[in-house]
Amino acid sequence: AQTVTQSQPEMSVQEAETVTLSCTYDTSESDYYLFWYKQPPSRQMILVIRQEAYKQQNATENRFSVNFQKAAKSFSLKISDSQLGDAAMYFCAYRSQGGSEKLVFGKGTKLTVNP
Amino acid sequence: DGGITQSPKYLFRKEGQNVTLSCEQNLNHDAMYWYRQDPGQGLRLIYYSQIVNDFQKGDIAEGYSVSREKKESFPLTVTSAQKNPTAFYLCASKRGLTGFSNQPQHFGDGTRLSIL
Numbered sequence: 001a002q003t004v005t006q007s008q009p010e011m012s013v014q015e016a017e018t019v020t021l022s023c024t025y026d027t028s029e030s031d032y033y034l035f036w037y038k039q040p041p042s043r044q045m046i047l048v049i050r051q052e053a054y055k056q057q058n059a060t061e062n063r064f065s066v067n068f069q070k071a072a073k074s075f076s077l078k079i080s081d082s083q084l085g086d087a088a089m090y091f092c093a094y095r096s097q098g099g100s101e102k103l104v105f106g107k108g109t110k111l112t113v114n115p
Numbered sequence: 116d117g118g119i120t121q122s123p124k125y126l127f128r129k130e131g132q133n134v135t136l137s138c139e140q141n142l143n144h145d146a147m148y149w150y151r152q153d154p155g156q157g158l159r160l161i162y163y164s165q166i167v168n169d170f171q172k173g174d175i176a177e178g179y180s181v182s183r184e185k186k187e188s189f190p191l192t193v194t195s196a197q198k199n200p201t202a203f204y205l206c207a208s209k210r211g212l213t214g215f216s217n218q219p220q221h222f223g224d225g226t227r228l229s230i231l
Contacts, residue, residue, distance in 0.1 A: 004157070035219060045158075045205060045222035052217055091157055100165075101209065102148065102173060103220060105157030 002027045004094050006106035013082045014114050020067075021077045021109045023092030031097040034068065034075045039108070040088040048090070051075065079111075087113045117142045119223035121206050126228045128193065128200060136191045136226045138206035145211035147189035148220065151175060152203040161204075164189055193228060203227050 003026045013019035025034070036048040051059045051068050058066050063080045079086055089110050093103040119140045128134045138147065146165045150158035160173030164183040178197025183189055189208075193200045204227075207220040 033217065037222075043203060043225050045207075047219045047221075050217075050219055093157075100160075100163050100171060100173075101146065102160045102163060103150075103158065103207075105159075107155060107157050 002029075002032075002094050002096070002104045004092050004104050004106040006090075006092055006109050008109045009107070010110045010112070012112040012114060013079070015082055015084060017082055018078060018080045019082055019111065021079075021090050021092075021111070023075045023077070023106055025073050025075065025092075025094050025104075027073070027094065027096075029096055033095045033097065034066075035093040035095065035103070036064070036066070036075075036077045037091045037093060037105075038086075038088045039091060040085075045091075049077065082113050084113050084115060087111055119206060119208055119221060121204075121223035121226050123226060124224070126226055127231045128228060129231050131195045133192055133194050134200075134228070136193070136204055136206075136228070138189045138191065138223060139187055140189075140206075140208045140221075140223075141187060142208055142210075142221065143186075144208035144221070145186070146209040147183070148207040148209070149173075149179075149181065149189070149191045150205045150207065152205060152225075158205060161191065201229050 032053045034051045038046045049061045067076045089108045092106040122137045148163045149161040162181040164170035180192045205225045206223045209220045210218040
């Protein structure tokens with residue numbers, strides 16, 4: 001079974017600075033998808049960014065980018081120019097290709113943005 | 116606007132009582148999922164359904180039941196057999212499997228269930 005590990009329960013960053021959240025996963029599959037979801041205090045799960053494992057190029061969405069290292073099974077999220085609205089829980093998630101396509105989540109990293 | 120609606124936002128259960136959480140989507144998605152979130156934990160899959168009239172157990176299905184009579188609706192019943200039901204429940208949906216494997220899951224706003 002696949003597992004996802006987020007080793008940083010909490011992180012903090014100054015407004016306008018850059019922060020990187022870590023995620024590692026364990027799988028024997030070669031094709032899969034990786035996601036970062038954001039959960040603000042409202043508790044809604046919001047998709048931040050996704051990466052297909054077969055793509056070597058790292059995904060980027062505005063201020064959010066990932067560093068995907070397939071051999072190392074690492075998928076970190078970089079947030080540039082941090083804003084107060086970025087404060088939230090961030091979850092890394094793995095999804096197999098095919099089957100139930102369920103998401104396997106890490107335990108999350110709580111990000112605090114200091115003004 | 117298209118989206119996923121979960122109701123109610125807050126729900127209280129008495130001992131021995133079954134309660135049902137509603138999940139409705141108007142995204143025309145084929146697959147729907149129920150996750151449970153406990154404090155300090157990520158989400159865990161309870162049940163999922165990929166087509167109408169079919170559903171499968173997830174990782175923590177004991178004490179829960181579901182139905183999928185309509186494409187738009189996937190209600191979750193928390194039965195009295197679930198001894199620790201206090202948690203935050205999230206419903207998600209995803210566009211169909213064939214040709215859409217790279218599509219993400221979209222989530223509702225969740226229901227918080229507590230024991231009285």
